[in-house]
Structures are given as structure tokens and as C-alpha cells.
Amino acid sequence: MVGKLYGQDEMFLRRGPWLEEEDEQLVKFVTLLGERRWDSLAKVSGLKRSGKSCRLRWMNYLRPSLKHGPMTREEEKIILQLHALFGNKWSRIARRLPGRTDNEIKNYWRTHVRKKAQVQSHDHDKIMDSRGDSGEEYLLPKSNETEARIQEYDFDVMKEAANREILESDKGTCGIDGFGALTSPFETRISDWVSEISTDHSAGNLVEDRSSSSNGKSNIGSWWFQEHTDLEEFSCSLWT
DNA sequence: AATGGCCCCAACCGCCGTTTC
DNA sequence: AGAAACGGCGGTTGGGGCCAT
Known part of the structure; x- marks a missing residue:
């Protein structure tokens, strides 16, 4: 493996799975x-993580609007249709599936859908007088001209269906029942953290919470808040 | 009970376009 | 105008869990 050169700061950054305390800290900030x-x-949060890592964790896991649970058949259908339309443009697909992330869809495609596609393709091959190909070519061009025409036809049918469905639904969001229902223990925890923050009367509460932690170690986040107790000023100064 | 193989998914990497200074 | 920082994206990896043997 080729070694990566880390900068002074990067050397001390944590990597790998996030701890619950880190999640909580990130949600707060x-x-x-x-x-x-x-x-x-x-x-400023005191997290020993890169900004990129924080963003990823938030976007893919902690955002309160995210759905955490298995894909429904309806969602799977939409993913199939949108993938036929957009290809591996996971973020575009994700935008049309509220509560699902590009990463989730990408993973889902790679594991579940592609497997199904392979099976379907296999069946298709059998029906079409089996030409020996199977698997990932489900959405890829085939060398055989006849096969290519069949593929083209399938693709167009799917594309048309997807287009119709997208146009019929509102501005790109597919109409699936049940979005926004946040009921899992995970979601409850996140929503607790968020409400904890919103019911905090001032940033001072946060300072108190953090600085009273038992280990007494200094924490960059609490240090920062002690220095900048006015929340509005804090936000403004950060963004300007 | 041990272990090897496979699956799943969170997290990382590298690149590129956009925004900010 | 150009450089640096930032954010977004798609591809890849690694580790944990499950299951069959």
C-alpha cells in the first residue's frame, strides 16, 4: 500500500467508525x-475528525430527515428506473428518494439490485436463446448487434416509464408513502439530541455540560464556547 | 466450538467543480 | 485573475456479522 503523507494536523485526526459521543457532539454542532x-x-467542535469526515457522517447517517431501514419494493423499483435513466449518478437518484443517501443507494444497487439484475439477465438470456453472457452487462452494451437492439428496446421502455413517473410526480420527488416517519430507536436518539440543543437556552448550557465532564480534560469545543458565549456572534464570526 | 467464505455497509479516497479570498 | 479552500461525487475498501461446514 502506498503511504499517504499527512499534514501536522491530519496526523492527529481520528479515523474509522464513529463513537456515539462523537455523533452526539457532531449533531450538537x-x-x-x-x-x-x-x-x-x-x-471548533473539538472532534478529532476532518471536516470531510464530519460532513460525510452527517449527510449519510445523522441527518434527522434520513430513513434508516430496509428499502421498500417501491423504492427499489424507483432505483431501477432511475438507474436506467441516469446510470451511476447516485446523487441524482438520491435527490428523488427522500430520506435516502447516494451512498445508501449505491450500496443497495451493488448488493441487492445488481444481483437481481443479473438473475433477470440470466433468465432473459435463457429466453432469448442463451448467448452465453450474464451478469453486469444488464445495462451495458452487448457486442452482438441483435442483443444490442433488444437491450436498446428494454432500456427505452424503462427510460420512458421512468420519465413518465418522474414527470407525473411533483418536482422530482417520487410519491412514496411513509416518508418522514421517524420511529426507529436510532432516529429517536438523534431527535433527542437535536431537541436537547434546541431547548438549551444559551450556549452557556453547553459550556457547563462539557466543562463539567468528569475527566476534567480540556475540550476544544467547550474552550471555544467559553471564549464566545454569545451564540449569534459566534455563528456570525464563524461564517464571516 | 472453530473457521472459512460471503455479504453488507460505513467510511475513506481521489478527483473535480465551485466558491471564497 | 489566480490560488486556496471547500463541497460534492463516484469508486473502492475493510471490518463486522452471519451462515454453512
């Missing part, structure tokens, strides 16, 4: 500061 300037947020 994103609630306070908003979803931007991730590098600054990472620094």
Missing part, C-alpha cells in the same frame, strides 16, 4: 452552526 464550513465546524 451542526444544529448550532448549520450544514456548512465543515472544516471550521470540525475544529
Whole structure:
């Protein structure tokens, strides 16, 4: 493996799975500061994570609007249709599936859908007098001209269906029942953290919470808040 | 119970376009 | 105008969990 050269700061950054305390800290700071300037947020929060890592964790896992649970058949259908339309443009697909992230869809496609596609393709091949190909070519051009025409036809049918569905639904959001229902234990925890923040009367509460932690170690986040107790001023100074 | 293989998914990497200074 | 910082994206990796043997 080729070694990566880390800068002075990067050497001390944590990597790998996030701890619950880190999640909590991140949720607090994103609630306070908003979803931007991730590098600054990472620094002032005291998290030993890169801004990029914070953003990813928030976008893919902690955002309260995210759905956490298995894909429904309806969603799977939409993913299939949109993938036929957009290809591997996961973020575009994700934009039309509220509560789902590009990463989630990408993973889902790679594991579940592609497998199904392979099976379908296999069946298709059998029906079409099996030409020996199977698997990932489901959406790829085939060398055989006849096969290419069949593929083209399938693709157009799917594309048309997807287009129709997208146009019929409102501005790109597919009409699926059940979005926005946040009921899992995970979602409850996140929503607790968020409401904890919003019911905090001032940033001072946060300072108190943090600085009274038992280990007595200094924490960059609490240090920062002690220095900048006016929340509005805090936000403004950060973004300007 | 041990272990090897496979699956799943969170997290990382590298690149590129956009924004800010 | 140009450089640096930031944010977004798609591809890849690694580790944990599950299951069959």
C-alpha cells in the first residue's frame, strides 16, 4: 500500500467508525452552526475528525430527515428506473428518494439490485436463446448487434416509464408513502439530541455540560464556547 | 466450538467543480 | 485573475456479522 503523507494536523485526526459521543457532539454542532464550513465546524467542535469526515457522517447517517431501514419494493423499483435513466449518478437518484443517501443507494444497487439484475439477465438470456453472457452487462452494451437492439428496446421502455413517473410526480420527488416517519430507536436518539440543543437556552448550557465532564480534560469545543458565549456572534464570526 | 467464505455497509479516497479570498 | 479552500461525487475498501461446514 502506498503511504499517504499527512499534514501536522491530519496526523492527529481520528479515523474509522464513529463513537456515539462523537455523533452526539457532531449533531450538537451542526444544529448550532448549520450544514456548512465543515472544516471550521470540525475544529471548533473539538472532534478529532476532518471536516470531510464530519460532513460525510452527517449527510449519510445523522441527518434527522434520513430513513434508516430496509428499502421498500417501491423504492427499489424507483432505483431501477432511475438507474436506467441516469446510470451511476447516485446523487441524482438520491435527490428523488427522500430520506435516502447516494451512498445508501449505491450500496443497495451493488448488493441487492445488481444481483437481481443479473438473475433477470440470466433468465432473459435463457429466453432469448442463451448467448452465453450474464451478469453486469444488464445495462451495458452487448457486442452482438441483435442483443444490442433488444437491450436498446428494454432500456427505452424503462427510460420512458421512468420519465413518465418522474414527470407525473411533483418536482422530482417520487410519491412514496411513509416518508418522514421517524420511529426507529436510532432516529429517536438523534431527535433527542437535536431537541436537547434546541431547548438549551444559551450556549452557556453547553459550556457547563462539557466543562463539567468528569475527566476534567480540556475540550476544544467547550474552550471555544467559553471564549464566545454569545451564540449569534459566534455563528456570525464563524461564517464571516 | 472453530473457521472459512460471503455479504453488507460505513467510511475513506481521489478527483473535480465551485466558491471564497 | 489566480490560488486556496471547500463541497460534492463516484469508486473502492475493510471490518463486522452471519451462515454453512
